[in-house]
Amino acid sequence: MNVHDSEKIAGILSQLGYVSCQNTEEADVIVFNTCCIRESAERKAIGNIGSLKNLKKNNPDVIIAVCGCMTQAGETAQKLKEKFPFIDIIFGTHNLHCFKDYIIKRKQYGKKLIEIWPEPSKTFDNISILRNQKISAFVNIIYGCNNFCSTALFRM
């Protein structure tokens, strides 16, 4: 779910010189773009985040980030921070465009970051997007959950 935001995250990481890889052991950055429309989706995300505890212990340099609708909602970000202190960066859907700065700050200062904006940014659409498809693309219709990730697929 939320493929379009994941394309933006991939675009930001690409700008910073990262390329995608096949497994967590070779990754320098791991991003969980979460969904909270169903409890099962939340449970799966929490399970997957928890499974990285040992990886982080063995490789403290790997940056683990959690974002998306789950972190944007209520007190979830704070709860995740307490439950998984090894998470490096937690941000919401409204400040996704700041992810580049968060990665740079984490690398420069080794500081953990948790930042959730209550309102969307007006500059949200100015960020790079890394798309897998050549002739189709996700575009935003609205922001906020309407059960379809607020996106539609277009083709010419």
Ligand code: SF4
């Ligand atoms: S907009 Fe709704 S369906 Fe899409 S990722 Fe967020 S919670 Fe899930």
